[in-house]
Amino acid sequence: MLLTPGAGSDRNHPGLVAIEAALAPMPVERVDFPYRREGRRAPDRAPKLVATVVEAAAALAARTGAAPDAVLLGGRSMGGRMCSMAVAEGLPAAGLVLLSYPLHPPGRPERPRTSHLPALALPCLFVSGTRDPFATPAELEEATAAIPGPVTHVWVHGGRHDLKGADGLVAEAVATWVRGLLHSTADLRG
Numbered sequence: 001m002l003l004t005p006g007a008g009s010d011r012n013h014p015g016l017v018a019i020e021a022a023l024a025p026m027p028v029e030r031v032d033f034p035y036r037r038e039g040r041r042a043p044d045r046a047p048k049l050v051a052t053v054v055e056a057a058a059a060l061a062a063r064t065g066a067a068p069d070a071v072l073l074g075g076r077s078m079g080g081r082m083c084s085m086a087v088a089e090g091l092p093a094a095g096l097v098l099l100s101y102p103l104h105p106p107g108r109p110e111r112p113r114t115s116h117l118p119a120l121a122l123p124c125l126f127v128s129g130t131r132d133p134f135a136t137p138a139e140l141e142e143a144t145a146a147i148p149g150p151v152t153h154v155w156v157h158g159g160r161h162d163l164k165g166a167d168g169l170v171a172e173a174v175a176t177w178v179r180g181l182l183h184s185t186a187d188l189r190g
Contacts, residue, residue: 001072001178002057003030004079006100007043010036015076015099015167022171023178027064031056033079043078046085053086057093068092072178074125077102077134077161081113084124088116095123095181097174100161103135103143114143122149125177127170129159152177 001023003016011030020028033052035044043049053073061068073083074097081102087093104112124147130137137155144151154173156166163170 001026001028001074001097002053002060002083003028003097004053004056004073004075004083005030005032005036006075006077006079008041009076013076015163015170018167018171019097019174022175026178027060027066029056029060033082046082049078049082050086050089053082054091057086057091070094072097072181074098074174076100084120085116087122088119093122095125095178096120097125097127097177099127099170099174100132100163101126101128101135101140102161103139106133106161109139112143114146117143117146118148120147120149123152123181124149125152125154125174127154127156127163127173129156129161129163129166131158132161134161 003019005011005013005016011032016030020030033049057071057073061071069092071093072095073093074080075083076099080098084096084098087096126140126144128135128140156163159166
């Protein structure tokens, strides 16, 4: 699994570290975007961020000997969004794990970030707080109805965008979903 951070964080975000621990012994790669590695605070534009996801996913597949379409992709907020955009642009993946998906800027539901969602024909897990200003549960459920792949929502009651204090809950939700996905994939391969 490849995990990416949100705009204001890095690969060592406690939530990403908790997910890696919950998925052990599965190989997990937590990556930083170029602007973080270069010591800048402002994120690069989407094409550069998406290219980073594509490169990191290919490197993870090569390093582990996994087929490119066997790699799970995901991340927090902007990182998850970049993973979903990479898949919409053709990056093969086994599934997407999207934590605190930034459906729109806070308080700006008229500016949805959803145009690529209909291209996501793979299993998707969305884990969000019920008080996230980037997407209410109703907004997220409505938007994700456009995704042709199977969608699972996990709600952190009272959680805001940072999902503060819920790292263990989020990690267990991700691990449970991933195990279910791997089990169903193994059943299909027979």
